[in-house]
Amino acid sequence: MNLYIAEKPSLAKAIVAALPKPHKKQKGYIEVGNGDIVSWCIGHILEQAKPQAYDSKYQKWHFEHLPIEPQVWQLVPKSASKAQLSILTKLIKKASTIIHAGDPDREGQLLVDEVIDYVKVPSAKKAKIQRLLINDLNLQAVKKSLNNLQPNQNFVPLSVSALARARADWLYGINLTRALTIRGQKSGFNSVLSVGRVQTPVLGLVVERDKQIEDFTPHDYFDVKATLQTDSRESFDAKWIPSEACEPHMDEEQRIINKALAEHVKKRITQQPGAVVHAEQKKKKQVAPLPYNLSALQIDAAKRFSMNAKLVLDICQSLYEKHQIITYPRSDCRYLPTSQFSEATSIIKMLANNDEPLASAAKKADSTRKSRAWNNQKVGAHHAIIPTLKKPQFERLNTFEKNIYQLVSQQYLAQFYMDYQYIEQIIDTEIEGGLFRAKCSSTVEAGWKTLLAPKHQEESGATLPQLNKGDKLFCSAAQLIEKQTQPPKAFNDATLLAAMTNIAKFVRDPDIKKQLKETDGLGTEATRAGIIDLLFKRNYLVRQGKQIHASPLGKSFVEALPLSTTQPDMTAHWESSLNLMTQKKCSYQAFMNELSQHLNLLINTAANIQFTDLPKVDKPAYKKSRRRKATYANKKKTTKQA
Numbered sequence: 001m002n003l004y005i006a007e008k009p010s011l012a013k014a015i016v017a018a019l020p021k022p023h024k025k026q027k028g029y030i031e032v033g034n035g036d037i038v039s040w041c042i043g044h045i046l047e048q049a050k051p052q053a054y055d056s057k058y059q060k061w062h063f064e065h066l067p068i069e070p071q072v073w074q075l076v077p078k079s080a081s082k083a084q085l086s087i088l089t090k091l092i093k094k095a096s097t098i099i100h101a102g103d104p105d106r107e108g109q110l111l112v113d114e115v116i117d118y119v120k121v122p123s124a125k126k127a128k129i130q131r132l133l134i135n136d137l138n139l140q141a142v143k144k145s146l147n148n149l150q151p152n153q154n155f156v157p158l159s160v161s162a163l164a165r166a167r168a169d170w171l172y173g174i175n176l177t178r179a180l181t182i183r184g185q186k187s188g189f190n191s192v193l194s195v196g197r198v199q200t201p202v203l204g205l206v207v208e209r210d211k212q213i214e215d216f217t218p219h220d221y222f223d224v225k226a227t228l229q230t231d232s233r234e235s236f237d238a239k240w241i242p243s244e245a246c247e248p249h250m251d252e253e254q255r256i257i258n259k260a261l262a263e264h265v266k267k268r269i270t271q272q273p274g275a276v277v278h279a280e281q282k283k284k285k286q287v288a289p290l291p292y293n294l295s296a297l298q299i300d301a302a303k304r305f306s307m308n309a310k311l312v313l314d315i316c317q318s319l320y321e322k323h324q325i326i327t328y329p330r331s332d333c334r335y336l337p338t339s340q341f342s343e344a345t346s347i348i349k350m351l352a353n354n355d356e357p358l359a360s361a362a363k364k365a366d367s368t369r370k371s372r373a374w375n376n377q378k379v380g381a382h383h384a385i386i387p388t389l390k391k392p393q394f395e396r397l398n399t400f401e402k403n404i405y406q407l408v409s410q411q412y413l414a415q416f417y418m419d420y421q422y423i424e425q426i427i428d429t430e431i432e433g434g435l436f437r438a439k440c441s442s443t444v445e446a447g448w449k450t451l452l453a454p455k456h457q458e459e460s461g462a463t464l465p466q467l468n469k470g471d472k473l474f475c476s477a478a479q480l481i482e483k484q485t486q487p488p489k490a491f492n493d494a495t496l497l498a499a500m501t502n503i504a505k506f507v508r509d510p511d512i513k514k515q516l517k518e519t520d521g522l523g524t525e526a527t528r529a530g531i532i533d534l535l536f537k538r539n540y541l542v543r544q545g546k547q548i549h550a551s552p553l554g555k556s557f558v559e560a561l562p563l564s565t566t567q568p569d570m571t572a573h574w575e576s577s578l579n580l581m582t583q584k585k586c587s588y589q590a591f592m593n594e595l596s597q598h599l600n601l602l603i604n605t606a607a608n609i610q611f612t613d614l615p616k617v618d619k620p621a622y623k624k625s626r627r628r629k630a631t632y633a634n635k636k637k638t639t640k641q642a
Contacts, residue, residue, distance in 0.1 A: 001035055001036060001037060001094060001095050001096055001097075002036040002037070002095065002096070002097045002098075002099060003036070003037050003038075003039065003091050003092065003094075003095035003097070003098050003099065004036065004037070004038040004039070004099045004101050004132065005039055005040065005041065005088065005092075005098065005099070005100060005101055005102075005112050005115070005116075006038065006039070006040040006041070006101040006102075007040070007041055007043070007101065007102045007103045007108050007111060007112065008040055008041065008042060008043060009040050009042070010137070010321040010322075011040070011101060011103070011134065011137070011321075012030065012038050012039065012040040012101075014134070014137040014138075014139075014142050014324075015038050015101060015132070015134075015142060015146075016030050016032060016038050017139055017142065018139055018142040018143045018146055019032040019033070019034070019036060019038070019146075020032055020033030020034045021033045027087065028040075028083070028084050028087035028088075029087060029091060037091060037095070039087065039088055039091050040084070041081075041084070041088070041102075041111055041112060041115060042080075042081050042084055043111065044078070044107075044111045044114075045077060045078055045081035045084055045085050045088075045111075045115065046075040046076065046077060046078065046081075046085070046111075046114050046115065046118055047075065047076060047078050048073070048074075048075065048076075048166060048167070048170045049070075049073075049074035049075065049076045051068050051174060053074055053076065054068070054070050054074070061178045061181065061182055062182075063178075063179060063182050063183075063607065065178075066175050066178060066179055066603050067171070067175045067596075067599050067600060067603050068171075068174060068175055068178075069171065069596060069599075073167060075114060075118055085115070085118075088115055088119070089119050092115075092116065092119045092121060093119070097128060097129075097130065098116065098121070098125070098128075098129045098130070099129070099130045099131075099132050099149065100112045100113070100116075100129055100130065100131050100132065100152045100155075101132040101134065103328065103330065104133045104134065104135060104328055104381040104382040105158075105330055105331070105332075105381060105382060105524075105525075105526065106158045106159070106161050106162040106165075106381075106524075106582060107162055107524075107526060109155050109158040109159045109162060109381070110158075110159045110162035110163055110166070113152075113159045114163075116129065127153065129151075129152035129153075130149040130150065130151065130152060131149065131150045131151065131152040131154065131155055132145055132146065132149055133145060133148075133150070133381060133382070134328070135327045135328040135331075135382055135383060136324075136327045136328070136388050137320065137321065137324045137388075138324050138388050138389060138390050140389070141388065141389075155381070157581060157582050157583065157584050158381065158582050160581060160588050161578050161579070161581040161582045163588070164578060164581060164588050164591050164592065165524075165578050167592070168197060168574065168591075168592070168595050169196070169197050169198075171595065171596070171599060172195070172196065172197040172595070172599065173194075173195060173196050173197065175599060175603060176195035176565065176599075176602060176603070176606065177192065177193065177194050177195045179602075179603050179606040179607075180193040180195055180561070180606055180609065181193045183606060183607075183609045183610075183611060184611050184614060186611075187610065187611035187612065187614060189611060189614045193557060194538055195561075195565065196531070196534075197571055197574070198522050198523045198527070198531055198571055198575075199531050199534055199535055200558075200561070200565050200566055201522060201565070201566060201567060201568040201571045201572075202496070202500060202522060202523075202531055202532065202535065202568075203535055203540050203541070203550065203554050203557075203558055203566070204558050204565075204566030204567055204568070205491070205496070205499055205500075205506060205568065206491055206496070206541060206548060206549065206550045206554070207550045207554060207555050207558040207559070207566070209488060209490060209491055210490070210549055210550050210555065212487070212488050213487045213488060213490060216487035216488070218484050218485050218486070218487070219251070219257060219484070219485055220257065220259070220482060220483070220484055220485075221251060221255035221256055221257050221483055221484070221485065222255075222256045222257070222258075222259055222261075222262035222480060222481065222482055222483070223239060223240065223256070223262075223480075223481040223483065224239070224240035224262050224265045224266050224269075224478060224479070224480060224481070225237050225238070225239055225240070225478065225479045225481060226238050226239075226240070226269055226274075226429075226431060226436045226475045226477075226478050227475065227476050227477040227478070227479075228274065228429060228436070228438070228473045228474065228475055228476070229473065229474045229476050230465050230467065230471070230473060231471075231472065232465075234465040235476070236427075236438050236464055236465060237438065238427070238429055238436035238437055238438040239436060239437055239438070240262075240265060240434060240435070240436055241428075241435045241436065241437050242254070242256055243434075243435065246261065249261050251485075255485075259480075259482075262480055263480060265434060265478075266478040266479070266480045267478075268432050268434075269431045269432050269434060269436075269475045269478050270475060270477060270478045271474075271475065271476070272431055272432050272474075272475050273431075273472060273473070273474055273475075274429045274430060274431035274432075274436070274472075274473045274474065274475055275429065275430055275470060275471070275472055275473065276427060276428070276429055276467050276468065276469055276470060276471040276472075276473065277428050277429065277430045277435070277469060278426070278427070278428035278469060279426070279427050279428070279467045279468055279469055279471075280425070280426050281423060281424070281425050281466075282423070282424050283421065283422075283423055283444065284421070284422055284423070284424055285419040285420065285421045285422075286419060286420040286421075286422075287371065287372060287419050287420075288371055288414040288415055288417060288419070288420075288447070288448040288452075289411065289414065289448075289452070290334035290335065290372070290373050290384065290411075291334055291335075291336065291373055291384035291385065291386050291408075291411050291412050291415065292334065292384060292385045292407070292408060292411050293331050293332050293333055293334045293384060293385065293525060294312075294313065294316065294329055294330055294331055294332070294385065294525040294526070295332070295497060295498075295500075295501040295521070295525055295528065296334065296501075297312060297316070297329075297385060297404070297407060297408065297411075298312045298313070298493075298494075298497050298528075298529065299494045299497050299498050299501070300407055300494075301403070301404060301407060302492065302493035302494035302497065303494045304403070304407070305400075305403050306493070306546060307400065307403075307404075307493070308493045308529075308532070308533075309493060309497050309528060309529035309532055309533075310529040310530065310532070310533045311400065312404065312529070313329070313330075313526075313529045315400045315401055315404045316329035316330075316385070316404060317329060318401060319401055319404060319405055319408075323390075323392060323393075323396070323397065323401070324388060324390050325387060325388055325390050325391075325392045325405060326385055326386070326387060326388060326405065326408050327383070327384075327385055327386050327387075327388060328382050328385070329385055330382075330525050330526040331382045331383065331384060331385055331525060332382075332519075332524065332525040333378065333379055333380060333382055333383050333384055334373070334378075334384045335373055335374070335375045335378035335379050335383060335384055336373050336374050336375075336379065336383045336384055336386065337374070337376055337379050337383055338374045338375075338376050340374070340383065340386075341370060341374050343389065344367050344416070345367040346389055347386070347387055347388075347389060347412070348362050348365050348367050348413070348416065349362075350387075350389055350390075350391050351387065351409055351413065353391065354391065354392070354394075355394050357406075358406065358409050358410070358413075361409075361410060361413050361451050362413055364417070364450075364451075365413050365416035365417060366416050366417070366418075367416055369415070369416045369417075369418075371415040371416070373415050380582075385408055386408065386412045387405070387408060387409045387412055392405060410451055410452060411452070413451060414448040414451050414452055417447050417448035417450070417451055418445055418447035418448070419445070419447050419448070420443075420445070420446060420447040420448060420449045421443070421444040421445040421447065422441050422442060422443050422444055423441065423442050423444055423463075424439070424440075424441050425438075425439070425440045425441075425442075425463065425464045426438070426439050427439075427464055427465075427467055429473055431473075431475050438464055440462060440463055440464045442462070442463045490544075490547040490548065490549060491547070491548045491549075492546045492547055492548060493532075493546070493548070496532060496548055497528060497529075497532070500521050500522045500523060500528050500531075500532075501519075501521040501528070502518060502519075502521060503516070503520060503521045503522050503568050503572045503575075504516040504517075504518065504520060504572070506568050507567075507568055507569045507572050508567065508569060509569045512569050512570070512572065512573045515573060515576055516572055516573070516576055517576070520572060520575060520576045520579065521572070521575060522568055522571055522572060522575060523575070535554070539551055539553055539554070540553060540554035540557065541554060552615050553614065553615050556611075556613040556614045556615065557614065559613070560609055560610070560611050560612075560613070560614075561609070562602055562605045562606070562609075564598075564602070565602060570598065574591070574594075574595065577590075577591050577594075578591070
């Protein structure tokens, strides 16, 4: 008997539909026509044991017990999933072959693998386990995946990476939360101070941005604009490019801060001749942006529809599981396998028979055009998020679902549009020894921008005169433009998620920065939304309109913590190591050893932390339970009778 173990019931249902009939539903599993069985987990049905499971002394929080580092790690069944675990245990022991059907990411890999390990499947049987990877829950797609099973052993690195992440989060969170909560209590703070390997650096980003805004002091700076005329009376504007000699009068962004100097330049060039010293005209192109991964989709949804990351993830899960009109959403990949290109014509045809505006967009798509998105070398266990072949029933979708489906579909259709093509013109003019630059872009072919950037069509088609080096010009007027520096913008849902996704921009350590790829971030595609949500639930973050700020608690907490816990450097480095682990380029033991050493240093540092500015949190008023109240009343009654 073959046993399919799906990550959740909805995936099990899709697998069953592709297997022989009749289907007999039993408690916790479904038997199909050929005798095979499909069962399921309910997400993670096992969890890391609590500290007291390793030693009863850990029931109470004492600083001298830290760090708590299990020598032999234990998993325990979640209370709500014990019945399903019992069913799976019996089925696994009976099965001749096991097919692992977790979601196609590292968490999906781990949550089924850990059940198999927990049941202690013999090594010979374990070596024969097959892996079923499903990105699309529609019938034909599932059948195709069933015909393409792979050895589960190929995905061991994915599982090891997820295991390392889970244990790292346990070690970091349990130990530092206990250490800092104990220190907080000594300062009169009567609540838990929660610390996380990812959540605390994210909070640190917000606190740092708020501080930059608070400490910002604006200053004036100045531009000079020259209005130039050709011999044929054509007119255009050019901006002054200060020379190196002006550096003493510039700020760190190379902007002129000396008004007198700018005034002098303005007066000097007015009504003076000039000459072109450089002129170029280049035809350029810009390819369409790749299809979405989850973070890119969450960022665009926040910009377009003000949707927070958690809402976007929930909507995506609904479109994937309930409606089955998009592929697997918790993807960190923005590429597609070349085999998927054969379905492009059918997907475009389906979208062309859809509601507007997708129908019009699909009819203009060229299904023979193959963009850079199709690249097998860039695709891992899962691919980019795209529409499935199933036509959506828009009357059954809510507004949020319609908006997200439209974003996903438009981004996919953009792969079949021409490149955006434009001409870039640059004219450099020398006037009285100063350099003035005019720059202009004009569209040749809007291509994919007609789909993803419709406002682009509203841009003017202004161009610069056709000039050559040595051509004479005349400065008919000059203008001094006064500007003022602006503070950095507060984070919002889109920019905070973007910061987590491309964390290298915020890492300060140059050695760690070198190790990071552009795509290395804090957390994973599947966890980032939950991390932001958790910071709000723990009252570390607050919203002011669309802006995200640190609460007084969040700010005071971060300011008292060791710097390495609140900056993204070390966590980003560890996330990079976890990604390398999936490629067999980093070992589990090396990662855990580094984390353990760092954890010991942090606990030693935490021993000396003094929390002086934390907001006071009163202990909740004690309320007698109904049973206690009844007991108290009976005692009182008995006493009176006596």
